[in-house]
Amino acid sequence: MDKVLSVSLGEIALKGLNRKYFEDQLIKHMRRAIKDLGFEKIYKEQGKIYIEAEETKFSQMINRLRKVFGLVYISPCIRVGKDVEVIEKAVLKMVKCKIEKDKIKTFKIDTNRADKNFPIKSPDFSRQMGGVVLKTFNELSVDVHNPDTLIYIDIKQNVYIYADKIKGYGGMPIGTNGKGLLLLSGGIDSPVAGFLMAKRGVEISAVHYHSYPFTSERAEEKVKDLASILSRYTGKITMYSVNLLNIQKEINAKCPEKEMTILSRRFMMRIAEGIAEKQKLNALITGESLGQVASQTIEGISVTNAAVKLPVFRPLIGLDKIDIIEIAKDIETFETSTLPFEDCCTVFLPKHPVTKPKIEDIEKSEEALDINYLIDKAIESMTITTIE
Numbered sequence: 047m048d049k050v051l052s053v054s055l056g057e058i059a060l061k062g063l064n065r066k067y068f069e070d071q072l073i074k075h076m077r078r079a080i081k082d083l084g085f086e087k088i089y090k091e092q093g094k095i096y097i098e099a100e101e102t103k104f105s106q107m108i109n110r111l112r113k114v115f116g117l118v119y120i121s122p123c124i125r126v127g128k129d130v131e132v133i134e135k136a137v138l139k140m141v142k143c144k145i146e147k148d149k150i151k152t153f154k155i156d157t158n159r160a161d162k163n164f165p166i167k168s169p170d171f172s173r174q175m176g177g178v179v180l181k182t183f184n185e186l187s188v189d190v191h192n193p194d195t196l197i198y199i200d201i202k203q204n205v206y207i208y209a210d211k212i213k214g215y216g217g218m219p220i221g222t223n224g225k226g227l228l229l230l231s232g233g234i235d236s237p238v239a240g241f242l243m244a245k246r247g248v249e250i251s252a253v254h255y256h257s258y259p260f261t262s263e264r265a266e267e268k269v270k271d272l273a274s275i276l277s278r279y280t281g282k283i284t285m286y287s288v289n290l291l292n293i294q295k296e297i298n299a300k301c302p303e304k305e306m307t308i309l310s311r312r313f314m315m316r317i318a319e320g321i322a323e324k325q326k327l328n329a330l331i332t333g334e335s336l337g338q339v340a341s342q343t344i345e346g347i348s349v350t351n352a353a354v355k356l357p358v359f360r361p362l363i364g365l366d367k368i369d370i371i372e373i374a375k376d377i378e379t380f381e382t383s384t385l386p387f388e389d390c391c392t393v394f395l396p397k398h399p400v401t402k403p404k405i406e407d408i409e410k411s412e413e414a415l416d417i418n419y420l421i422d423k424a425i426e427s428m429t430i431t432t433i434e
């Protein structure tokens with residue numbers, strides 16, 4: 047009777063011919079997440095992935111594995127051979143454990159016979175095992191509709207008995223859907239945007255704009271802290287830090303004050319696109335949410351978008367602030383995001399920003415600027431950090 051962890055896959059299971067590739071990617075990320083805890087073996091068996099490790103490590107492993115995208119739930123299992131008496135013992139052990147831990151009064155057995163060579167059909171086997179449980183624990187009763195616990199029996203090459211299903215985030219393994227460059231500010235929204243795209247399988251790099259020495263080094267540290275929290279889900283993040291101060295000064299000197307925000311936003315997008323092209327990244331990601339602030343009107347977003355050709359993913363576009371905050375709290379970026387440090391956008395904040403910019407006006411204002419020169423300069427002097 048061994049204890050193992052089982053991992054169920056979500057959408058990956060639908061991927062048909064690509065299934066093996068998705069599974070292998072998932073296993074790669076699972077290994078990365080738990081390698082320092084030490085495990086014996088990770089193997090696949092008929093649609094699930096199993097981990098052999100010391101039971102004392104299980105809760106720590108589950109905590110880490112929950113954050114690996116592509117995984118829907120994790121269960122601590124008892125693994126036995128296809129011997130009815132041994133299966134009985136394992137089921138009783140699992141039930142005893144549930145009585146002690148969760149004080150269950152009712153149960154239901156759910157058998158899944160993937161190995162059709164096993165001689166007893168699933169419903170019959172569930173009934174048979176239910177009978178054994180009732181005889182041993184006469185304080186328990188069966189409730190087929192709303193049991194306190196389900197006891198699952200998966201009959202495959204081995205037989206797995208489990209009761210708990212600990213939820214993961216689902217989604218797809220990182221790297222199975224290309225690479226994205228996240229415009230990461232110190233705010234609440236952009237880390238959440240990065241999380242959501244990573245959950246869809248996008249490998250994340252990040253670019254942050256600062257206005258040093260107008261903004262402090264501590265403000266930059268905060269953004270690195272955010273990237274570090276994100277990396278618990280995404281794995282290693284390459285972060286580009288770009289000083290925007292020169293560009294902001296140029297805009298300030300040569301363009302209408304009310305266009306400051308939208309003009310610097312267009313530079314952020316262009317610089318990000320420049321980095322993405324060099325690093326062969328496929329898309330930009332921002333934390334914009336329609337109507338949330340003056341620059342996120344439909345006109346503002348259109349004009350920002352028009353500065354680049356790469357697709358821009360805005361996973362928060364239709365979310366309310368409270369929903370975004372809820373995710374930020376869940377993924378543990380909220381507290382760091384709300385630390386009070388200045389952002390580069392606040393340095394030259396216009397008193398009355400345009401809320402409905404017109405692309406013709408903005409392009410006209412930009413004629414006063416040497417755009418390519420400013421972008422090249424900014425990219426040349428950027429610093430690159432690897433966040434783990």
Ligand code: ATP
Nearest residue numbers: 229230231233234235236253254255332333334390
């Ligand atoms: P956030 O909470 O992510 O800062 P926000 O509500 O403050 O967003 P804006 O300031 O309008 O909204 O920024 C919109 C998006 O532009 C951000 O979500 C982020 O993707 C990008 N962005 C803004 N400032 C920066 C910055 N200093 N560095 C990198 N990206 C930025």
Ligand code: MG
Nearest residue numbers: 231232233389
């Ligand atoms: Mg912000």
